[in-house]
Amino acid sequence: MSGVDLNSDLGEGFGRWSLGDDDRMLAVVSSANVACGFHAGDPATIRRTVRAAVAHGVAIGAHVGYRDLAGFGRRAMDVPGDELRADVLYQLGALCGIAAAEGGRVAYVKPHGALYHAAAKDERVARDVAVAVGDLDPGLTMLGQPGTAALAVAADVGLRVATEAFADRAYAPDGTLLPRSAPGAVLRDPDEVARRVLRLATEGVVEAVDGSLVPVAADSVCVHGDTPGAAAMAERVREVLDAAGVPVRPFVGGAHGGAAGGAPGGAPGAADDGAATAG
Template identity: 75%
Template sequence: MLPASASAPRIDLNSDLGEGFGRWELGDDDRMLDVVSSANVACGFHAGDPATMRRTVRGAARRGVAIGAHVSYRDLAGFGRRAMDVPSDDLRADVVYQLGALQAFATAEGARVRYVKPHGALYHAAATDERVARDVAVAVAGVDPTLVLLGLPGSVALSAAAEAGLATATEAFADRAYTPAGTLVPRGEPGSVLDDADAVAARVLRLVTTGTVTAVDGTEVRVPADSVCVHGDTPGAVAMAQRVREVLAAQGVELRPFVETA
């Protein structure tokens, strides 16, 4: 346990949820919602359909889990993970459309969307491309300037969000490998996704208590994080998230959303 005199650290656990489509199911949203404190809800462009979106929002609201819009490129076939060159007018409209849809479901369930996290290829593009980052930030701020943008520490996405007047929060990934530069190892490379629940849990505990992770080359990388993502579509995702939560709780780490939910 942490020393009694030390102030107990706290962290948010988030997961990408609502990623089924029609008869196709991905992950176990109900069980994951019992573990995480924030839900990044797919908004229909990379995954999710209206019924799935509403069901996920309802489940999050009932549990007091913070609701975030997981906006994406329009890419159902590629699950939003294919790089795209979308003109600014179209990209801004796409973000507004997705955010508006999720807000409507949240309102219908007596809840609110509290933050935005881009998905997949859009997340990575916004992290480094100033034009894409600005488009996302301006679109979000135009819908609701009280929303928080969740992204990689030090990314262009967070800088653009701040310039647009949005609050920002930093994110780390429990089950993804890091490069020495503090970026994520691309999914196509060996070892990019981690699947040992005990190792992942120990890694997250170290991240929360020291602010560092070990990169693929063995160097230590500083990764300040307000929230830690455990992906909902990886094999054994729920068991991994449960193990992360158990280890953190056992060490006195408080688990709570990084945004207000009341």
């Protein structure tokens, strides 16, 4: 990989309550997954986050989720298809409007929490999300884990897709993420995380919990904004990448737009071959 995108979940405060250090993260990452108001984020918080992303030249993504403020969007929900499509469209439309008002544009979509995991496994949920996205803007890119229903269905309905890996999460030998409930599932050592991201960016592999090396296709690498010490961890990752001469840049067009999709360094977008090669 000739370059790497760093993405983070941002704008996840609500009213007087704040989460993470968005200002520090936006100085480091190249893509921002902005909460759209259902799992976190209120209109003023969303607008501040988008304005800062535009100022930093960071690509803007819609972090859509279930309507679950109390559970931070991490509780499994059974939402009927027509309602889920409307919910996704509502969130995406709101973020697109705010981004336009701030001189930016939404370039991609990344479901949040329980919706991310449901779309990864459930083709009906994946199709509801993808159809809603395509109904608003078929030029948007869907970001998700390789080998999932979310990306296969998104590609099937004509969306571009891009794959992501996780900087601060442990991997099982089969390439899946270790469940958050498992010991050691969330990595907290900035140096260890930085070394893993550098290896992923330069060799395309991550070390699994059993010590084996697992190939992971990644157009983007996520550093969770709500992980304790996330900003310092992201800064360390960026320092190591910069020192190694690995460019950090959005996997899609920057905050003001550009061609959606396509991997860093001009490689073909995952929509061209991701469904066949993922997993």
